[in-house]
Amino acid sequence: MTEDTKFHHGDTVTDLAPIVEMKNIEKHFGNIIALAGVSFDVKPGECHCLLGDNGAGKSTFIKTMSGVHKPTKGEIFFEGKPLHFDTPRDAMEAGIATVFQDLAMIPLMSVTRNFFMGREPTKGKGLLKRFDVDHANDVCMEEMRKMGINLRGPDQAVGTLSGGERQTVAIARAVYFGAKILILDEPTSALGVRQTSNVLATIDKVRNHGIGVVFISHNVRHALAVGDRFTVLNRGKTLGTATRGEITPEQLQDLMAGGQEMAQLEGSLGGTV
Amino acid sequence: MSDSAQIAGDERVKKEPFMTKLMKRPELGAMAGVVLVVIFFAITADDSMFTLAGIMNFMTPAAQLGILAIGAALLMIGGEFDLSIGSMVAFAGLFFGVCVVTWQLPLIVAIPMTFVFAALVGAVNGNIVIRSGLPSFIVTLAFLFILRGLSLVGLKAATGGSTQLRGVRDVVENDWLAPFFSGEAFGSLFAWLAANGMIDTFKSGAPKVPGVPVEILWFIVLALVATYVLLRTPAGNWIFAAGGDSTAASNSGVPVNRIKVSLFMLTACCAALVAIITVIDAGSTDARRGFQKEFEAIIAAVIGGCLLTGGYGSAIGAFFGSIIFGMVVIGLTYTDFDQDWFQVFLGGMLLIAVLFNNAIRKRVTGER
Numbered sequence: 075m076t077e078d079t080k081f082h083h084g085d086t087v088t089d090l091a092p093i094v095e096m097k098n099i100e101k102h103f104g105n106i107i108a109l110a111g112v113s114f115d116v117k118p119g120e121c122h123c124l125l126g127d128n129g130a131g132k133s134t135f136i137k138t139m140s141g142v143h144k145p146t147k148g149e150i151f152f153e154g155k156p157l158h159f160d161t162p163r164d165a166m167e168a169g170i171a172t173v174f175q176d177l178a179m180i181p182l183m184s185v186t187r188n189f190f191m192g193r194e195p196t197k198g199k200g201l202l203k204r205f206d207v208d209h210a211n212d213v214c215m216e217e218m219r220k221m222g223i224n225l226r227g228p229d230q231a232v233g234t235l236s237g238g239e240r241q242t243v244a245i246a247r248a249v250y251f252g253a254k255i256l257i258l259d260e261p262t263s264a265l266g267v268r269q270t271s272n273v274l275a276t277i278d279k280v281r282n283h284g285i286g287v288v289f290i291s292h293n294v295r296h297a298l299a300v301g302d303r304f305t306v307l308n309r310g311k312t313l314g315t316a317t318r319g320e321i322t323p324e325q326l327q328d329l330m331a332g333g334q335e336m337a338q339l340e341g342s343l344g345g346t347v
Numbered sequence: 348m349s350d351s352a353q354i355a356g357d358e359r360v361k362k363e364p365f366m367t368k369l370m371k372r373p374e375l376g377a378m379a380g381v382v383l384v385v386i387f388f389a390i391t392a393d394d395s396m397f398t399l400a401g402i403m404n405f406m407t408p409a410a411q412l413g414i415l416a417i418g419a420a421l422l423m424i425g426g427e428f429d430l431s432i433g434s435m436v437a438f439a440g441l442f443f444g445v446c447v448v449t450w451q452l453p454l455i456v457a458i459p460m461t462f463v464f465a466a467l468v469g470a471v472n473g474n475i476v477i478r479s480g481l482p483s484f485i486v487t488l489a490f491l492f493i494l495r496g497l498s499l500v501g502l503k504a505a506t507g508g509s510t511q512l513r514g515v516r517d518v519v520e521n522d523w524l525a526p527f528f529s530g531e532a533f534g535s536l537f538a539w540l541a542a543n544g545m546i547d548t549f550k551s552g553a554p555k556v557p558g559v560p561v562e563i564l565w566f567i568v569l570a571l572v573a574t575y576v577l578l579r580t581p582a583g584n585w586i587f588a589a590g591g592d593s594t595a596a597s598n599s600g601v602p603v604n605r606i607k608v609s610l611f612m613l614t615a616c617c618a619a620l621v622a623i624i625t626v627i628d629a630g631s632t633d634a635r636r637g638f639q640k641e642f643e644a645i646i647a648a649v650i651g652g653c654l655l656t657g658g659y660g661s662a663i664g665a666f667f668g669s670i671i672f673g674m675v676v677i678g679l680t681y682t683d684f685d686q687d688w689f690q691v692f693l694g695g696m697l698l699i700a701v702l703f704n705n706a707i708r709k710r711v712t713g714e715r
Contacts (some may be wrong), residue, residue: 180588183584191595
């Protein structure tokens with residue numbers, strides 16, 4: 075049992091079968107080998123962090139997972155069955171939701187309209203089939219409250235929310251629409267301290283709902299705060315997976331950077347980066 | 348686009364003052380504009396402007412423009428422009444004229460054919476914009492000239508050298524469908540009102556206003572339907588989303604391309620409706636029909652609160668924008684001012700509207 079911390083409550087059940095298992099994934103773009111055999115899996119209710127420096131292949135890897143790219147080699151198992159996604163839509167329908175850095179949010183539109191964009195609830199039939207605004211507003215307020223954000227009103231424009239709140243709307247939307255796996259692409263990279271803490275708390279909540287979270291980051295401290303397992307990518311290869319409590323920030327950092335230069339940088343900064 | 352149902356009971360939320368709430372509505376500017384213009388003409392214009400006859404007088408051009416402006420507004424909210432609607436009026440007018448005069452088709456065939464034809468041209472416009480990824484401004488600017496030129500060439504071919512195709516009135520006069528697209532509605536109601544002394548009459552006892560011109564009814568119905576679609580249907584949400592950020596929208600599963608092409612088809616159909624109404628009304632069609640209407644329609648939409656960048660605006664706003672337009676064009680004839688002040692007035696309105704909209708957008712998005 076690991077100790078409860080601010081952003082990590084409870085242990086994951088380690089013997090659960092993974093929802094998604096990716097084995098020896100390779101991806102080539104022409105003569106460039108972006109991924110050279112990456113294995114990765116996500117279990118229900120865990121937060122699996124994927125770490126790596128710029129150019130390590132993180133983006134290519136999650137795009138393979140969310141159906142944007144097809145792997146050149148390797149196998150993907152979804153709930154035990156071999157599967158391949160042809161489009162991002164297939165992955166979405168299977169329950170793999172990706173929150174990309176741009177968040178797919180429209181600032182001029184209200185939170186509710188953003189929340190249900192493309193999947194509006196309707197009532198009535200035939201010509202009278204219409205957007206059920208009241209129901210949508212209620213659901214949106216309720217889901218946001220569950221994530222710990224009290225909106226001024228469902229008609230508040232997304233543009234007036236802070237970066238962290240927007241991230242939370244995107245996460246709440248994915249969870250509401252039945253995500254089993256939630257992939258977050260650097261959700262904390264552009265956020266301030268307080269907003270980062272909101273997002274990390276949200277990840278903790280989502281995890282406790284039994285959803286597998288893939289948290290992509292190059293910030294070791296953010297990853298260590300919420301993560302259950304940590305996989306480090308470097309130059310298109312997995313450098314290994316560690317579990318919570320088994321690894322120190324320094325070790326993770328060294329893995330990410332491949333060791334040497336890091337030692338020098340750390341020395342000059344006087345601590346972790 | 349705001350939805351008024353508030354969730355009760357968050358103690359940290361101050362009650363929003365009514366004015367602040369109002370400020371967030373995209374159509375506010377146009378409504379305020381209508382009030383200002385009415386006050387202006389109430390002071391300067393002859394009293395007859397605001398009699399029933401006077402109102403019908405300025406509502407008729409307002410309606411003809413408004414039908415185009417509502418289409419243009421929806422397309423602008425969807426993030427695209429159509430500069431070819433004015434030329435489309437002439438082109439659809441030509442097609443309609445040829446249908447009824449040259450081919451002697453009844454209206455029940457000719458009108459649907461004109462709409463289908465216009466929709467096809469709109470679809471061509473839309474598909475070129477979507478597939479090429481070029482700005483719709485340039486593509487539809489090309490069509491502004493192409494369609495205007497085709498109308499001229501087509502008219503000459505159809506009439507043997509003239510740029511006017513006459514004789515529409517004679518062939519449609521007795522068609523049962525004609526009253527839906529020409530003349531005045533509610534004639535008997537107005538006759539009854541006149542007989543009971545409730546509205547002004549001529550000496551003969553006939554009412555001065557024989558009814559409501561049909562284009563005004565089309566205009567009102569279209570504004571209501573467009574508003575309903577925008578605010579209360581999934582398609583409305585898709586239009587806002589497609590215009591707000593098309594990448595984000597398509598990543599969320601909104602059929603952005605289909606929405607945009609449909610909107611181009613819709614604006615072309617609005618142009619066809621105006622063409623049919625005005626051609627039947629005038630009894631002929633000519634190559635200058637709809638000249639510069641594209642700019643007027645876009646101006647009306649912008650006065651109505653549409654952002655040039657898309658994703659924000661309202662059909663009701665375009666409705667009021669068109670009424671302002673009609674009032675100014677016709678209203679000046681009731682005053683002692685020189686008619687040509689109209690253009691100055693129009694440009695000024697546009698500038699004020701754009702500045703106002705920009706400020707509102709910053710407020711809504713919390714941009715600083």
